[in-house]
Amino acid sequence: MRPIWEMSRSVIIFTDLDGTLLSHTDYSYGDLKQILRDLKADKDQYIVIPCTSKTELEVVEFGKKIGLNGPYIVENGGKIIPADTGLFATFRDQSAVTVWQIRELLDSFPSRIRKSLRCFHEMSVTEIARLTGLGDIDAANAKNRKHSVVFVLGKEDDVLVEIEDLLKNTNYKITKGGRFFHLIGKRDKAKAAQQLIQWGLDKGLHSKFEVWAFGDAPNDLSLLKLADKSAIIKNCEVSQQELISLLPFAYISKKRAPEGWHESLEVLKSSV
Numbered sequence: 001m002r003p004i005w006e007m008s009r010s011v012i013i014f015t016d017l018d019g020t021l022l023s024h025t026d027y028s029y030g031d032l033k034q035i036l037r038d039l040k041a042d043k044d045q046y047i048v049i050p051c052t053s054k055t056e057l058e059v060v061e062f063g064k065k066i067g068l069n070g071p072y073i074v075e076n077g078g079k080i081i082p083a084d085t086g087l088f089a090t091f092r093d094q095s096a097v098t099v100w101q102i103r104e105l106l107d108s109f110p111s112r113i114r115k116s117l118r119c120f121h122e123m124s125v126t127e128i129a130r131l132t133g134l135g136d137i138d139a140a141n142a143k144n145r146k147h148s149v150v151f152v153l154g155k156e157d158d159v160l161v162e163i164e165d166l167l168k169n170t171n172y173k174i175t176k177g178g179r180f181f182h183l184i185g186k187r188d189k190a191k192a193a194q195q196l197i198q199w200g201l202d203k204g205l206h207s208k209f210e211v212w213a214f215g216d217a218p219n220d221l222s223l224l225k226l227a228d229k230s231a232i233i234k235n236c237e238v239s240q241q242e243l244i245s246l247l248p249f250a251y252i253s254k255k256r257a258p259e260g261w262h263e264s265l266e267v268l269k270s271s272v
């Protein structure tokens with residue numbers, strides 16, 4: 001591979017997975033392997049970095065299937081996994097919060113509130129598989145969280161406000177993905193992405209590069225905001241009105257994932 005500084009343009013693409021790169025309903029990824037091969041052969045340098053609520057186990061497994069080898073941003077920014085090779089291979093994430101710290105916080109909530117949360121770590125693999133539509137192995141990987149707690153709420157409107165109140169002045173926050181709530185440290189996809197960008201710059205990534213971001217849900221907002229170009233992938237199953245109104249320059253795909261990802265890629269490639 002040519003050194004990155006000899007390329008005509010470098011583009012770092014941060015992309016959400018569920019509902020963005022993968023179908024919201026059946027997790028299919030269409031022609032992605034070929035699309036990534038085409039990007040590798042392009043005159044420009046593209047670095048595709050999954051940025052997702054999924055766990056390290058899930059994402060590394062997925063990367064192997066489609067031909068990516070990192071880096072990855074997992075658990076909604078909770079942890080950055082270095083690449084196997086290349087610029088990001090020696091990156092080490094020093095500031096991740098552990099799941100044990102988050103569980104301790106959860107268990108300190110008043111019992112009425114604590115009881116209204118049903119967390120992945122309290123569910124069986126079968127129950128997670130039923131809720132997510134994942135197979136048993138993927139559901140077990142989804143349960144294996146090290147830097148966040150995923151939960152569902154019985155009556156989300158009233159309790160959620162109380163939980164957010166409890167989290168004020170702490171180093172934790174709640175973010176909502178397509179289907180579930182995530183309790184994480186005060187990091188998000190954007191903060192993790194910025195860490196990687198800064199690392200890349202320090203390690204020789206030339207300053208003439210672009211950042212693109214693709215997402216479909218409220219937990220992608222901060223990531224989409226920091227990008228030079230962004231795309232919102234159509235997903236009728238999640239509320240996208242806020243995203244669309246806060247990101248007036250984002251491309252909004254006509255198709256859903258996975259086709260909408262490719263459609264958006266082509267539009268961003270052709271835009272100046």
Ligand SMILES: [Mg+2]
Nearest residue numbers: 016018019217
């Ligand atoms: Mg998503």
